[in-house]
Amino acid sequence: MNTNINYNNLNGWAIPDEMMNWILTNVPKGSTILELGSGNGTKELVKNYKVYSIEHDKNWINVVPESNYIHAPIVDNWYDVNVLKKQLPKDYDLLIIDGPIGPMRINFLKNYRLFRNDVTILVDDTNRPEDKKMGLNLSNILNKQHIEITSSDKKFMVLYGTTKVVEDKDLCIIVPTFDVVEYLDECLESILNSVKNLNCEILVGIDACQKTLNHVKSKTYDERIVFTFFDKNIGPYIIKNSLSKIAKSKNILFFDSDDIMNENMILDIHNKLNDNIFIKPMYLDFKTGENYKSIKSTKGNGYGEGVFAIKKNVFLSMNGFEPWRCAADSDFMGRLYKNKHKFSYTTEISFLRRVHGKSLTVKPETNYSSSLRSQYVKISKGKTDYGPLNKLNTQNFKFVKDNSEYKFDNTTTFVNYVAPTEEKPKSIIDTIMSNFGSTPKPRTVYTPVVKRNTHFTPPQGNIKSVMRGREGKHKF
Numbered sequence: 001m002n003t004n005i006n007y008n009n010l011n012g013w014a015i016p017d018e019m020m021n022w023i024l025t026n027v028p029k030g031s032t033i034l035e036l037g038s039g040n041g042t043k044e045l046v047k048n049y050k051v052y053s054i055e056h057d058k059n060w061i062n063v064v065p066e067s068n069y070i071h072a073p074i075v076d077n078w079y080d081v082n083v084l085k086k087q088l089p090k091d092y093d094l095l096i097i098d099g100p101i102g103p104m105r106i107n108f109l110k111n112y113r114l115f116r117n118d119v120t121i122l123v124d125d126t127n128r129p130e131d132k133k134m135g136l137n138l139s140n141i142l143n144k145q146h147i148e149i150t151s152s153d154k155k156f157m158v159l160y161g162t163t164k165v166v167e168d169k170d171l172c173i174i175v176p177t178f179d180v181v182e183y184l185d186e187c188l189e190s191i192l193n194s195v196k197n198l199n200c201e202i203l204v205g206i207d208a209c210q211k212t213l214n215h216v217k218s219k220t221y222d223e224r225i226v227f228t229f230f231d232k233n234i235g236p237y238i239i240k241n242s243l244s245k246i247a248k249s250k251n252i253l254f255f256d257s258d259d260i261m262n263e264n265m266i267l268d269i270h271n272k273l274n275d276n277i278f279i280k281p282m283y284l285d286f287k288t289g290e291n292y293k294s295i296k297s298t299k300g301n302g303y304g305e306g307v308f309a310i311k312k313n314v315f316l317s318m319n320g321f322e323p324w325r326c327a328a329d330s331d332f333m334g335r336l337y338k339n340k341h342k343f344s345y346t347t348e349i350s351f352l353r354r355v356h357g358k359s360l361t362v363k364p365e366t367n368y369s370s371s372l373r374s375q376y377v378k379i380s381k382g383k384t385d386y387g388p389l390n391k392l393n394t395q396n397f398k399f400v401k402d403n404s405e406y407k408f409d410n411t412t413t414f415v416n417y418v419a420p421t422e423e424k425p426k427s428i429i430d431t432i433m434s435n436f437g438s439t440p441k442p443r444t445v446y447t448p449v450v451k452r453n454t455h456f457t458p459p460q461g462n463i464k465s466v467m468r469g470r471e472g473k474h475k476f
């Protein structure tokens with residue numbers, strides 16, 4: 001019990017004591033809360049939080065002067081959507097659904113797009129079958145882990161937020177780069193040529209290479225290109241993991257900074273991602289110095305392992321790549337195949353892969369005969385569990401534009417494991433796995449996973465027991 005809170009205020013029409021306690025335990029003081037439906041509970045919330053209250057009834061407007069009211073009268077059995085569109089705040093950390101009154105509350109489902117999809121949502125009154133159905137539907141639509149908590153006389157549901165990233169881009173292309181400054185601009189130009197006017201973001205991660213940093217600072221680039229700088233040299237896979245966490249799109253594409261994207265690539269993968277989880281683009285090798293623009297071949301050399309497109313939620317739910325210097329792409333592909341996620345290839349050559357002395361597969365430390373690579377391949381082949389890694393391995397970085405730092409908070413969030421959508425025919429899996437180097441084993445079946453990541457502390461009750469069962473399960 002919090003002595004600061006007047007629990008008598010909460011009786012009857014306000015949120016239950018248990019919900020108030022859940023908020024106090026899980027949401028840091030000073031956070032912003034958006035509530036649908038105001039009342040006496042609002043008086044208590046404002047003691048610790050910045051509150052926005054959506055209220056239909058003018059009698060309840062400004063009853064708590066510390067709250068920011070949005071008066072949205074009922075229109076078509078829900079809050080006036082036009083008022084909300086104009087007045088809803090952009091940023092908040094928690095959403096409470098406790099209004100409007102009665103059965104019309106479930107119409108939230110028709111309007112959920114007005115709200116942030118990344119924050120934790122509390123749905124009150126889930127002891128009522130219709131409200132419970134709404135909570136479960138929302139959990140499904142927004143891909144959020146949920147639990148239900150019973151209070152003295154009713155129930156409420158917690159739908160856990162996953163990430164703070166808004167997904168307002170159609171695609172995010174993630175390009176790690178190290179010591180290939182002479183190829184970088186050509187690569188970025190080819191990407192721009194392929195994305196055309198797409199609302200996208202090209203996130204370039206500079207792997208502690210001062211020469212590249214100086215170069216990009218000295219030039220002006222298309223505003224869709226965002227340069228980031230990692231001040232420790234950590235290899236491409238931790239960069240890919242880190243930047244995928246800030247990607248503002250549902251789909252991501254990993255590309256390499258020494259390669260050339262063909263004009264057809266983006267359209268091709270974008271179309272195919274509609275009904276696939278990941279896409280492997282066809283490539284053709286070319287040598288530095290070769291005039292790649294005059295290459296006429298229609299037959300490629302293979303399909304991307306490190307260059308591929310994937311649904312971001314699936315990538316993050318697998319906790320991305322192993323934090324290795326090399327071979328983590330084949331390992332990840334192997335895990336995707338073993339999970340039988342639905343995938344496709346591009347049918348034409350999508351990119352030209354530059355063969356040069358500084359690429360990871362050619363440099364002596366990481367090439368195919370290096371001992372480092374063979375150690376990683378051994379670990380990868382020896383795996384018997386292909387589920388999410390025990391965490392997403394990331395590294396803090398800075399945005400080159402304003403030198404602001406992006407810091408990862410790896411304490412406590414919940415990421416839902418995204419289960420495979422469809423079984424692939426065995427023959428295709430067999431063919432691919434023979435390239436990967438091991439025979440397919442029966443798929444391990446995963447239940448939704450609870451993982452830690454943002455500012456919410458682990459909840460009590462049901463989730464704790466789920467977490468206990470998972471600890472250490474995916475360590476290799």
Ligand SMILES: C[S@@+](CC[C@H](N)C(=O)[O-])C[C@H]1O[C@@H](n2cnc3c(N)ncnc32)[C@H](O)[C@@H]1O
Nearest residue numbers: 013014015037038039040041042057060098099
């Ligand atoms: C369940 S209440 C919302 C309560 C609010 N979340 C709180 O914790 O105080 C739903 C709606 O009922 C109305 N209301 C709030 N408190 C009330 C009360 N004590 N008596 C009657 N109606 C109330 C308001 O219009 C409010 O939007």
